[in-house]
Structure formats: structure tokens, C-alpha cells
Amino acid sequence: MDKQIRKIILVEYYKRSKGISKNPKMHIYNFPQLKKINNKIIFQNIKYLIDENLVRGGIDEEGDQSFPWITRLTPEGIKLVELK
Numbered sequence: 319m320d321k322q323i324r325k326i327i328l329v330e331y332y333k334r335s336k337g338i339s340k341n342p343k344m345h346i347y348n349f350p351q352l353k354k355i356n357n358k359i360i361f362q363n364i365k366y367l368i369d370e371n372l373v374r375g376g377i378d379e380e381g382d383q384s385f386p387w388i389t390r391l392t393p394e395g396i397k398l399v400e401l402k
Contacts (some may be wrong), residue, residue: 323363326351331391354367361386
């Protein structure tokens with residue numbers, strides 16, 4: 319399941335980088351393919367992508383809540399998407 323979630327995120331940001339995304343401003347938690355997945359699982363996968371240097375982003379913390387964000391794919395992330 320984790321690999322599928324990561325693939326969805328990477329492919330969407332790849333499409334955004336190419337200007338072909340149908341959801342260019344949509345937050346990760348609202349991606350249609352991820353709607354039924356627990357936000358904690360999505361968060362863990364976003365953190366993994368950041369930690370593995372596949373995306374540029376971060377995690378903002380406000381009180382007891384954390385909000386992940388991604389700005390773009392790294393060259394490693396782009397290679398991974400293009401190989402699949």
C-alpha cells in the first residue's frame with residue numbers, strides 16, 4: 319500500500335512539473351486517489367518521500383498538528399517516475 323501511495327504522490331507532482339496536472343493546486347490529502355486512506359498513513363509516506371530526497375518539502379507544526387507540504391520533485395524523484 320505504501321508504494322502505491324508514494325507513486326500517486328510522485329506522479330501527481332511530476333504532472334504538475336510538466337503543467338499537465340488536472341489538480342495543480344489540490345493539497346495532497348485531497349487527491350482523489352487518496353481520499354479513502356487515513357491521513358496518518360499519507361503523512362508517513364510524505365515524510366518518507368522527503369527523507370529519501372525524492373521531493374522537496376517539509377512539515378510545518380502548529381500546536382499539536384503537523385502539515386506536510388511538497389514544492390517539487392528532486393532529480394531522483396523525477397528519475398524514479400520516468401523509469402516506471
